[in-house]
Amino acid sequence: MTSVADHALELRNITMQFGGVVAVDSLSLHVNQGEIVALIGPNGAGKTTAFNCITGVYKPTNGQVYYQDQLIISSHPQGKMKALYAGQHKDAYKEVLEPTPDRITKLGLARTFQNIRLFKTQTAFENVLIATHLHRTSNLLTATLRLNYAEEKRMRQHALDMLEVVGLADLKDELATSLPYGMQRQLEIARALATKPRLLLLDEPAAGMNPQETDDLGRFIVDIKQRFDLTVFLIEHHMDLVMDISDRIYVIDFGRLIATGSPDEVQDNPDVIAAYLGVDEE
Amino acid sequence: MKTAKIVLSLLLIIIAIALVGYTLSSQGDLRDMVMRLDPQNLASADSRMLKARDRVLDGLAEGDRVRDLRNLDRYLQDYGPQLALDGENGLELFVYRNGPSLLAAGIALAVIGAALLVSQLDKLAKLRKPAIYLALAAVLYAGVYIVENIAGSSSMLMTVLKKGAIYALIAVSMNLLNGFTGLFSLGQAGFMLVGAYTYAIFTIATDSRAQVYQYYDGGLVQFALPTLVAIVLAGLVAAFFAFLIGLPVLRLKSDYLAIATLGFAEIIRAIFQYDGLGPITNGSNLLRKFTTFDTVLFPFAVAGVCIALIVMLIHSTYGRSFKAIRDDEVAAEAMGINLFRHKQMSFVISSFFAGVGGALLAMYQTTVQASAFKASMTYEILLIVVIGGMGSITGSVLASFLFVASSEWWLRFLDNELVIGGVQVPLLRSGFRMVVFSVVIMLMVLFYRRGIMGDKEFNLKSFLQPRVRKGGDVRG
Numbered sequence: 001m002t003s004v005a006d007h008a009l010e011l012r013n014i015t016m017q018f019g020g021v022v023a024v025d026s027l028s029l030h031v032n033q034g035e036i037v038a039l040i041g042p043n044g045a046g047k048t049t050a051f052n053c054i055t056g057v058y059k060p061t062n063g064q065v066y067y068q069d070q071l072i073i074s075s076h077p078q079g080k081m082k083a084l085y086a087g088q089h090k091d092a093y094k095e096v097l098e099p100t101p102d103r104i105t106k107l108g109l110a111r112t113f114q115n116i117r118l119f120k121t122q123t124a125f126e127n128v129l130i131a132t133h134l135h136r137t138s139n140l141l142t143a144t145l146r147l148n149y150a151e152e153k154r155m156r157q158h159a160l161d162m163l164e165v166v167g168l169a170d171l172k173d174e175l176a177t178s179l180p181y182g183m184q185r186q187l188e189i190a191r192a193l194a195t196k197p198r199l200l201l202l203d204e205p206a207a208g209m210n211p212q213e214t215d216d217l218g219r220f221i222v223d224i225k226q227r228f229d230l231t232v233f234l235i236e237h238h239m240d241l242v243m244d245i246s247d248r249i250y251v252i253d254f255g256r257l258i259a260t261g262s263p264d265e266v267q268d269n270p271d272v273i274a275a276y277l278g279v280d281e282e
Numbered sequence: 283m284k285t286a287k288i289v290l291s292l293l294l295i296i297i298a299i300a301l302v303g304y305t306l307s308s309q310g311d312l313r314d315m316v317m318r319l320d321p322q323n324l325a326s327a328d329s330r331m332l333k334a335r336d337r338v339l340d341g342l343a344e345g346d347r348v349r350d351l352r353n354l355d356r357y358l359q360d361y362g363p364q365l366a367l368d369g370e371n372g373l374e375l376f377v378y379r380n381g382p383s384l385l386a387a388g389i390a391l392a393v394i395g396a397a398l399l400v401s402q403l404d405k406l407a408k409l410r411k412p413a414i415y416l417a418l419a420a421v422l423y424a425g426v427y428i429v430e431n432i433a434g435s436s437s438m439l440m441t442v443l444k445k446g447a448i449y450a451l452i453a454v455s456m457n458l459l460n461g462f463t464g465l466f467s468l469g470q471a472g473f474m475l476v477g478a479y480t481y482a483i484f485t486i487a488t489d490s491r492a493q494v495y496q497y498y499d500g501g502l503v504q505f506a507l508p509t510l511v512a513i514v515l516a517g518l519v520a521a522f523f524a525f526l527i528g529l530p531v532l533r534l535k536s537d538y539l540a541i542a543t544l545g546f547a548e549i550i551r552a553i554f555q556y557d558g559l560g561p562i563t564n565g566s567n568l569l570r571k572f573t574t575f576d577t578v579l580f581p582f583a584v585a586g587v588c589i590a591l592i593v594m595l596i597h598s599t600y601g602r603s604f605k606a607i608r609d610d611e612v613a614a615e616a617m618g619i620n621l622f623r624h625k626q627m628s629f630v631i632s633s634f635f636a637g638v639g640g641a642l643l644a645m646y647q648t649t650v651q652a653s654a655f656k657a658s659m660t661y662e663i664l665l666i667v668v669i670g671g672m673g674s675i676t677g678s679v680l681a682s683f684l685f686v687a688s689s690e691w692w693l694r695f696l697d698n699e700l701v702i703g704g705v706q707v708p709l710l711r712s713g714f715r716m717v718v719f720s721v722v723i724m725l726m727v728l729f730y731r732r733g734i735m736g737d738k739e740f741n742l743k744s745f746l747q748p749r750v751r752k753g754g755d756v757r758g
Contacts, residue, residue: 105615
């Protein structure tokens with residue numbers, strides 16, 4: 001890389017509207033190079049929707065996403081949405097750039113899923129191996145005729161290394177879905193790492209984990225961040241974990257950004273407390 | 283243990299060489315042997331016997347093996363009791379008659395020996411697996427060849443083997459799409475039709491064209507391609523159709539895709555019967571007089587190579603992505619797999635092999651008519667795939683042979699009225715076979731939902747040394 005971009009990821013007024021419901025409303029945020037940034041908020045605040053907009057699963061209704069200071073996603077209200085649109089910055093963006101998720105992953109953004117999405121009929125090893133497919137140089141013919149055996153060997157070694165990183169190398173031949181819940185989450189991280197990302201998006205990596213496991217996970221995230229020179233952007237409900245490892249935190253509620261800052265600042269923010277605990281109505 | 287195995291493999295090779303050598307040498311000196319069969323030269327006294335013997339010798343001189351064997355049979359049948367047929371002469375006669383079979387057995391034995399040798403040498407450890415598969419293939423093909431020589435190439439068993447091999451290829455091609463990529467497509471009969479027609483159109487002998495295309499002035503195409511080129515072309519044309527149809531259709535999901543592909547198959551059948559295309563497709567008339575095969579080895583060889591290619595594809599990085607798409611499209615896409623491209627690949631490849639299968643089917647039937655490629659043909663193939671197990675190649679292959687054998691052979695008796703001791707057995711009449719067949723299939727689907735093999739493959743290692751099952755139960 002010749003020049004280091006300031007922002008690994010930047011969202012500009014991302015709005016996602018489903019019919020009349022605005023799930024994410026003009027969300028602007030940025031993640032600096034090498035940071036661990038958390039996106040938190042009460043249930044249904046639009047966190048996963050925001051993730052899906054970044055990774056191309058949803059095409060945002062309006063707004064732009066930059067990755068390494070390069071525009072990767074851009075949209076504005078079109079068709080029926082022109083009349084329906086209830087968000088802001090309606091005419092701010094002219095370009096339309098809506099890549100499919102695989103293109104986003106090829107750029108170097110990898111993600112995990114809130115509701116685990118492993119390949120059910122495959123072993124742990126095969127799950128990770130599939131993620132090495134995007135860096136192939138072989139074509140259909142050379143791969144079928146095994147003319148790519150050197151590459152195949154590299155793929156297998158890389159997949160094995162990633163399993164080693166999450167400590168599942170011994171269980172590589174187990175069916176992915178037969179692993180305990182916590183390990184399935186780790187396997188998802190291994191699979192995401194196998195795509196050789198520079199930005200890792202984790203959607204509730206600690207969901208369903210006990211405090212001990214959550215602690216381990218926190219250390220693990222910091223560890224892989226340093227080891228693979230990653231930037232991490234995560235959604236999480238476990239406040240202990242978020243406060244522990246995050247450099248900065250964004251808080252959203254009803255799709256709208258309500259607070260941002262260091263863990264300490266966010267913790268004391270009255271808006272955040274209100275969003276989480278509710279306000280007394282007198 | 284190891285030395286013993288090496289010695290054994292060397293021994294096998296030596297036996298094989300001896301067998302091949304002896305068989306080859308005995309093919310040469312039949313003339314002497316025929317004379318030796320008649321030590322007292324009785325023939326010189328019996329003019330008819332002399333004539334029969336001379337016919338054998340003449341046939342031998344001409345080198346026409348089939349005729350020669352026939353003459354030899356007649357000679358032995360008529361004058362057998364007077365000839366010295368036991369001992370060495372008998373053996374030599376046996377070797378002569380079964381020469382090709384023995385040669386095949388010898389070669390298979392040699393391959394087994396070589397494979398065993400390779401698998402024991404550490405330096406060649408890399409070749410171990412291919413060697414074992416090669417040995418298995420040699421045994422299979424030699425076995426089929428020998429059975430064909432014994433049973434005769436037009437026997438029921440051979441018919442089943444021929445059609446079974448062709449259906450196996452088509453079923454595997456459908457399994458690639460439905461079982462491995464998770465695309466529920468019902469267009470197989472359409473692609474088979476395209477393949478069958480392409481093959482037939484380009485291999486009809488030039489001088490028979492006027493006769494075949496009698497209503498269309500001898501047709502447009504006025505040349506014939508070599509068989510193998512035409513088969514590959516059949517696949518390519520089917521693949522091209524798949525590419526075009528895939529562009530809009532592959533964006534659909536599950537049931538919609540099935541409906542769209544089924545519609546395509548019906549439309550293509552109508553188009554090929556369209557009178558305006560008569561100079562090419564012969565309208566709704568039969569296509570015939572194209573090159574066919576007479577040995578079962580041909581469909582076995584073509585289907586074998588194609589299935590091997592599909593298996594290798596499935597085990598490659600592309601095959602793994604197909605399975606990923608089947609398991610979870612969203613996750614596959616998030617892992618950088620371009621859904622449309624990979625679905626298209628799978629669809630086009632599947633159709634290519636369906637086209638090749640269609641060409642083989644045309645050769646097997648010796649005539650082609652579009653009206654035969656109905657949706658029911660797709661359902662037959664789908665049935666084979668389901669019975670064999672979605673996502674199991676060996677299952678599909680096994681099920682094809684079972685399906686063809688039972689529908690063409692084993693259940694045939696149900697169609698014939700049968701009278702035992704003056705009482706007519708009830709229900710047995712024309713058409714009852716299909717009733718029983720349907721019931722068997724219903725029972726199968728009800729009680730054996732995942733098919734014969736589930737999504738597992740026949741595995742040589744686990745077959746030879748059964749091991750304790752590891753991991754979770756897949757049949758959740």
